[in-house]
Amino acid sequence: MLVSGLEIAAVLFDLDNTLVDRDDAVRNLARKMYTGVGVTDSAISEESFVAEFVRIDAGGTIPDKRVQMTAVASELSTRVNDADQLLDWWNREYPAAFSLGRPTRLTLGGLIEISIPWGIVTNGSPLQQTVIESLGLHQVASSVVVSSLVELRKPDRRIFELGMSLVAGEIAAGKFLFVGDNPTADIVGASDAGMKTAWVSSGREWAVSGSKPDVVIESVGELTRMISV
Numbered sequence: 001m002l003v004s005g006l007e008i009a010a011v012l013f014d015l016d017n018t019l020v021d022r023d024d025a026v027r028n029l030a031r032k033m034y035t036g037v038g039v040t041d042s043a044i045s046e047e048s049f050v051a052e053f054v055r056i057d058a059g060g061t062i063p064d065k066r067v068q069m070t071a072v073a074s075e076l077s078t079r080v081n082d083a084d085q086l087l088d089w090w091n092r093e094y095p096a097a098f099s100l101g102r103p104t105r106l107t108l109g110g111l112i113e114i115s116i117p118w119g120i121v122t123n124g125s126p127l128q129q130t131v132i133e134s135l136g137l138h139q140v141a142s143s144v145v146v147s148s149l150v151e152l153r154k155p156d157r158r159i160f161e162l163g164m165s166l167v168a169g170e171i172a173a174g175k176f177l178f179v180g181d182n183p184t185a186d187i188v189g190a191s192d193a194g195m196k197t198a199w200v201s202s203g204r205e206w207a208v209s210g211s212k213p214d215v216v217i218e219s220v221g222e223l224t225r226m227i228s229v
């Protein structure tokens, strides 16, 4: 197939804020916590609680979620204030907070229809695998690679090479398209591994000098209209 003029035979996708809207999922979780395990008093509005929860989450950059839940308990005065209990709650509720948008489903379905193999390469905890399974993506993707389970992290080129070999070992790196939102981990990393790249900008400007994505898209759904067979 051609993607914006590039000859592409296979695709790898990032997960968070590429295939799924993690920011939205974390807001869903915060709302669920506000009304569920809850707050000690009504001094904080749901809106501020959500905003503070999102701030503490820091875009998912805190590797130890127990540390994060300790901060949630102390800073947000949750009714349940035991970090381990909150951590159990997070692990249980997190995967269900995600959904797959219709435009993304159409893009993935379109690739399957034209027999273009695709897979997922994501950084993060083993919980990423649970998110992928709860969305049913493991049944339709050719492969799924979660950094913590293979002990390699993007932008390490070896994790891209692993993803490519699991999707289609016979296809050259230059015929692979990597689609991701993180300029360094996804785009620079995949490019260093020899892949073509599509950056999910979500309206941002590209700010890494010395390299740039082959394709810029606002969201994954936009790929559908850029593909020709």
Ligand SMILES: [Mg+2]
Pocket (backbone or CB within 6 Å): 014, 015, 016, 017, 018, 180, 181, 182
């Ligand atoms: Mg991402």
